[in-house]
Amino acid sequence: MWHIDEPALERIEIGAGILGTGGGGNPYLGRLMAREQLRAGRRITVVPPDAVPDDALVTSVGGMGAPVISIERPPRGDEYQHALRALEAHIGRAFTHIVPGEIGGSNSTRPLLAAAQTGLPVIDGDGMGRAFPELQMCTFMMEGIPATPAALADYNGYTVIFDRATDPRVLERYARAVTIQMGGAAGYAFPVMTGAELKRTVIPRTITLAHDLGGAVLDARATHGDPVAAVLDVMGGIRLFTGKITDVERRLVGGFARGEVSIAGSGPDEGGQLRIDFQNENLIARDGDGRVRAVVPDLICIVDQETAAPITTEVLRYGLRVAVLGIPAPGQLRTESALRFIGPAAFGYEDVAYEPIPGAYGAGAARAR
């Protein structure tokens, strides 16, 4: 068990930004809101999964919607808490723990905010080990936890409860449609899990991993080291490409930010080209010959060449000098059954075989605390 303080929040923000693989939104705002809570004397307690009792009652909270929305209208900050309370009222029981649904991007810091607001401990782990665009794309759903009951809350405090739809794809469609009507962004709380179910399905220790990743990047910056190398040191994986962004196409489709980014090589990649497709998150990286260099569920992270600052899809623009990293997905995402949810075909790349990037997720992290 440990407590997240202000420096830890900053490290988590940086680590979670990188793990967002271009999407998941920016964790900055959630960090600021969580920091306000800390300054008001509230605490954020992190407990490892194996410290969670079997009969604990756990849910996940976060935001649903295209990240670009939160730039135009930031959340109020109480959407996640409202969703959690609405779900509690619906089931007639109180939650004992919060677990992040996705450690990548903005949904890393929102559960910390809700934990501070509610006083509930947050579990060190998540359901993705990264970010994904759709809510069924998490280990909880892949392992058969029922998707509902689930709750959404909007900016005005209006709530919507979904029930009896055990298929997460149905929840995804229904909740996405409501989220669009809610102005493109909503707080969610789902699923309802026991502690035993959580322990069976969670990707463990990913808050600590994000924290350590952010810490390694900050250390490398402070010591004039190589922050990009520091990312690979902690996470495992390879540098796919180095270059300059030459083109970005973006469109908002059905509540998702979809698009492509093209990068012209520099340094060792001079003369080469890399094109990355994204749907909120980066999905596939192909070189100039169309050869696949990396594909979901492996993490494709675009970071600043010098600082390793994560570059999310909504801030991609011509001229940015970037490094593209390919990081092995957590083992739980690489199984045959998981790939049906989050492999290339689940994103419409029917003809692309999943070739895992060698190595293990977070291989270089000091995973104990």
Add this chain to the structure above:
Amino acid sequence: MWHIDEPALERIEIGAGILGTGGGGNPYLGRLMAREQLRAGRRITVVPPDAVPDDALVTSVGGMGAPVISIERPPRGDEYQHALRALEAHIGRAFTHIVPGEIGGSNSTRPLLAAAQTGLPVIDGDGMGRAFPELQMCTFMMEGIPATPAALADYNGYTVIFDRATDPRVLERYARAVTIQMGGAAGYAFPVMTGAELKRTVIPRTITLAHDLGGAVLDARATHGDPVAAVLDVMGGIRLFTGKITDVERRLVGGFARGEVSIAGSGPDEGGQLRIDFQNENLIARDGDGRVRAVVPDLICIVDQETAAPITTEVLRYGLRVAVLGIPAPGQLRTESALRFIGPAAFGYEDVAYEPIPGAYGAGAARAR
């Protein structure tokens, strides 16, 4: 108090079809399902509003979605009951009565089906006195009953609860979006009212009115009288036009069936023309010079010239010989505050003033039983 038997169901079906003003869907299927319930020994008890105790707990059930959907995929018949039970579970109390939300079209017989299934009495009245395309367009909402909590249930038994959104326009948007994802049709249960609130807001005796209207039409048919005149005898109002349909344009927009129908005059209207716009229901009738002959909230009913069989917007087609009737709206829909919800401007006809058709809704009905 009276019980609806099979002949009464048939009369209600015909009357409600006419009161549907072209929309609201076809009450036929709901009648068949309710008839099955009667044949299985269940009862449908109708109570007048003034017999409802002040502390009764009332909700309305029916179907949401474009009527054309139910032709392609009929409802199962338990959607309305499922929505009601989900709403009960959410509020933690049991309903004592059901009231129809709209007496026009398919939502006239669905509450009767749910009444038979649940054993709850149905209140003789409704919130529209006709049909309208959006759920905020009822007297319950116009008079300030909170729109939520509200429930939807789909074909598969999946349920969605909306809460804390007191503005019915918000519920309309959220519920409509979910309904589209539910395949275009859903059962609803809303609002939650006390008996006192019901009595203050309901348009009374409209089940009886639909019944008597249908009975008058059937009598006229059986006695070789004039069924179209029989409609006007019961309902009040005027014959706007007689002719042959020459053109129908239809499109499905945002879950609504929108379009226009053109009618070329015959008999006394020879040489004339009438054009009617609809959004599920008929909204405005204009002659060849563009002059408004009738407009919402007054009822514009297209019926067969000979039989007075209602012709709903989804079965409009070239060559049908029709009479178009203009029937005065219930007084509760004609007030200045009601017109903000269901007057011409609420449907986008900003420049059209509401000129009431002379007379009173249901003026010729024997309103006592």
